[in-house]
Amino acid sequence: MRTTVGIIGAGPAGLLLARLLHRAGIGSVVLESRDRAYVEHRQRAGILEQGTVDVLRAAGAGERMDREGLRHDGIELRFGRRRHRVDFPGLTGGRSVMVYAQTEVCKDLIALQLADGGPLLFEAEALAVEDATGDRPRVRFRYQGRDDVLECDYVVGCDGFRGVARKALPPAVSRVFERSYPYAWLGILADVAPSSDELVYARHDRGFALLSMRSPSVSRLYLQVPAETRPEDWTDDAIWAELERRLETDDAWALERGPLTQKSVTPMRSYVHEPMRHGRLFLAGDAAHIVPPTGAKGLNLAVGDVVTFARALTHAEETGSPELLDAYSATCLRRIWQAERFSYDMTTLLHPAPDATAFDARLQLARLERIASSRAAETDLAEAYTGFPLTVAGNKPSA
Numbered sequence: 001m002r003t004t005v006g007i008i009g010a011g012p013a014g015l016l017l018a019r020l021l022h023r024a025g026i027g028s029v030v031l032e033s034r035d036r037a038y039v040e041h042r043q044r045a046g047i048l049e050q051g052t053v054d055v056l057r058a059a060g061a062g063e064r065m066d067r068e069g070l071r072h073d074g075i076e077l078r079f080g081r082r083r084h085r086v087d088f089p090g091l092t093g094g095r096s097v098m099v100y101a102q103t104e105v106c107k108d109l110i111a112l113q114l115a116d117g118g119p120l121l122f123e124a125e126a127l128a129v130e131d132a133t134g135d136r137p138r139v140r141f142r143y144q145g146r147d148d149v150l151e152c153d154y155v156v157g158c159d160g161f162r163g164v165a166r167k168a169l170p171p172a173v174s175r176v177f178e179r180s181y182p183y184a185w186l187g188i189l190a191d192v193a194p195s196s197d198e199l200v201y202a203r204h205d206r207g208f209a210l211l212s213m214r215s216p217s218v219s220r221l222y223l224q225v226p227a228e229t230r231p232e233d234w235t236d237d238a239i240w241a242e243l244e245r246r247l248e249t250d251d252a253w254a255l256e257r258g259p260l261t262q263k264s265v266t267p268m269r270s271y272v273h274e275p276m277r278h279g280r281l282f283l284a285g286d287a288a289h290i291v292p293p294t295g296a297k298g299l300n301l302a303v304g305d306v307v308t309f310a311r312a313l314t315h316a317e318e319t320g321s322p323e324l325l326d327a328y329s330a331t332c333l334r335r336i337w338q339a340e341r342f343s344y345d346m347t348t349l350l351h352p353a354p355d356a357t358a359f360d361a362r363l364q365l366a367r368l369e370r371i372a373s374s375r376a377a378e379t380d381l382a383e384a385y386t387g388f389p390l391t392v393a394g395n396k397p398s399a
Helices: 012-023 036-041 050-058 063-068 088-092 102-116 236-247 298-319 328-350 358-373 375-386
Strands: 005-008 028-031 070-072 074-079 082-087 097-099 124-130 138-143 146-151 154-157 175-190 199-202 209-215 218-226 260-274 281-283 391-393
Touching (some): 012 028, 028 138, 050 063, 063 102, 074 358, 082 358, 082 375, 088 375, 154 298, 236 260, 260 328, 298 328
Parallel strands (some): 005 028, 005 154, 074 199, 154 281
Antiparallel strands (some): 124 138, 175 260, 209 218
């Protein structure tokens, strides 16, 4: 099998890249180790930055998102039983975010790819990337019970942290930067209308809490828990009681309860692999970087990666110049490190550490008070949350 771009992984990054390349007239093949049902029901991120929303619309994948997604013009910070709303459009010149689950993004992109895109092979397990520094890199994969080879001009690994793409980079050229956090998120899905129109981020001495949603009738909520927590350690009633404690305010606001349909525990870590390119192999999304979910950056960073690659390859095809492809890693990493910084800041702002002192608690409250009282500090948060600009070379914003 032969193509221009071999894409490993049919998450939102790989699927969006295939769509962008198709619209640019560049051929691709997508290899996904899981079946279609798994990809379309894998619960992950749900907050889309303004730039991600714009890219999906431009790629022809925004119709259902615009119809069913929930536009949010702000978030609410809670601390000391008080509430402070951060107004995104007023602070950023009109930017907002969209609540639209990753599962729905994948469904939309899969339908488009199968309708008019290149080959999308489910249950096609990538085994290795070979000859990444040559002119014709290869992906060895297993499909329908037999081994096969995909020959490419370029390979893009969108196959996550445990995928094969990053393993093809020699240890001598790889640098890893990471931090693990001593707590996790216990997340639930509940069949109950959200108790707030916008996301609520709560800092409490007992731990962080987040009130989010998946639709007007489905709530998504999280509790900070010890890193070794298992979902079965918490009963439904205990979860609701703890959420009520951490989200409580001095006004008449109340948390509505409902039946839980899912419980899971998400570990918290920061991770960056440098470089994101080796020869004709490019890394994108979780294959190259992971952020704690507090800043809602994971999916959006992956979108930024594949947009950068698609623009760079299109430029190379049109001009013959490899300039933007050569700059891919440095270009992506500028944005990634800003997102890592913001995600770390949000995480340490809102999560009491297990060994936190009274001094640490006072510092968190002082930081929150600064955001609530300073337009400059509030603007910095709003600009980061709604998304850092995509870049194509140097520090120039993209068109």
